[in-house]
Amino acid sequence: MSRIVIALGGNALGNSPKEQQKMIENAAAPLVGLITQGHEIIISHGSGPQVGMIQLAFDFASERNPRVAKMKLPECTAMSQGYIGYHLQKGIKKELHNQGMPWQVVTVVTQMIVDKKDPAFLNPGKPIGSFYSEQEAKEIMEKDPSILMKEDSGRGYRQMVASPKPIDIVERDSIVKLLDHEFIVIACGSGGIPVILDENGDYESVPAVIDKDYTSAKLAELVEADYLFILTAVDYVAINFGTPEQIDLMEMTCEEAKRYCKEGQFGAGSMRPKVEAAISFVESKKGRTAVIASLDKAPLAMIGKSGTRIV
Numbered sequence: 001m002s003r004i005v006i007a008l009g010g011n012a013l014g015n016s017p018k019e020q021q022k023m024i025e026n027a028a029a030p031l032v033g034l035i036t037q038g039h040e041i042i043i044s045h046g047s048g049p050q051v052g053m054i055q056l057a058f059d060f061a062s063e064r065n066p067r068v069a070k071m072k073l074p075e076c077t078a079m080s081q082g083y084i085g086y087h088l089q090k091g092i093k094k095e096l097h098n099q100g101m102p103w104q105v106v107t108v109v110t111q112m113i114v115d116k117k118d119p120a121f122l123n124p125g126k127p128i129g130s131f132y133s134e135q136e137a138k139e140i141m142e143k144d145p146s147i148l149m150k151e152d153s154g155r156g157y158r159q160m161v162a163s164p165k166p167i168d169i170v171e172r173d174s175i176v177k178l179l180d181h182e183f184i185v186i187a188c189g190s191g192g193i194p195v196i197l198d199e200n201g202d203y204e205s206v207p208a209v210i211d212k213d214y215t216s217a218k219l220a221e222l223v224e225a226d227y228l229f230i231l232t233a234v235d236y237v238a239i240n241f242g243t244p245e246q247i248d249l250m251e252m253t254c255e256e257a258k259r260y261c262k263e264g265q266f267g268a269g270s271m272r273p274k275v276e277a278a279i280s281f282v283e284s285k286k287g288r289t290a291v292i293a294s295l296d297k298a299p300l301a302m303i304g305k306s307g308t309r310i311v
Ligand SMILES: Nc1ncnc2c1ncn2[C@@H]1O[C@H](COP(=O)(O)OP(=O)(O)O)[C@@H](O)[C@H]1O
Pocket: 008, 009, 010, 011, 012, 046, 048, 153, 231, 232, 233, 234, 236, 237, 238, 239, 240, 241, 265, 266, 267, 269, 270, 271, 272
């Protein structure tokens, strides 16, 4: 029996509630399949697109109706944890029911401790929200100079926000207790709600979005997982990505992965955090393996027939 943390990418979850529910329904069978094989699973997920969408919806509504308040990033992140967690609970519960299995599935609203002096607060590098053309991005920045838009892995321009590194999970004990009682746990969604400890020992949220890949690696380490599966929108990690010389990688060692990172082979804010998270998890203890694969091919990735293994 292995303990497996599965991180679902926000961009792999589609662009609307309907698409998201469909993607999750498709993923539910292989996820439940892991449980029937005797494994224990913990699910985390991203929400870069969803957090941006929620923030934009509140900005738009509050400009038109004074009864609607603007919503800050930590609250948008909390809402995305609830919204995506709900779809995951629903999809997985349905599959459990179809297979006549008794397990319970539960989402934990999770806060993640970050360092208030993290240099990421001075250099926003996490893409959130939809993709825009260069012209649209310029217009958005002119209208609101507090917004920074940058190109994201050849896919268009997106809003960039601060993304500090995760340090510890506030609800860690609750997550472990739920696992010990055989719950299927969805936790650390959207990278976790970023909080810092104030002088009184209370947690205070900070305006940022943590990368769910780093968070998932941290979660996997803290719950002593054997495997970390990072499921996204591409089947493999590639070198020379997006060029005629693209090579999909079936496997890479941590040393090779570090070399490719140095060469700038992986998109900042997209594939690079996944590879760095995989390295950090694999190096945290002997025998740990990470796999980066597509949500579509999750069943194949789980039997080693698709995706990139980092060993
Ligand atoms: N070297 C690379 N190999 C594969 N994909 C890459 C690479 N560099 C950048 N990417 C991009 O990274 C994307 C995955 O990052 P992202 O969309 O942020 O993930 P998610 O939201 O699913 O967590 C891929 O869909 C691809 O467009």
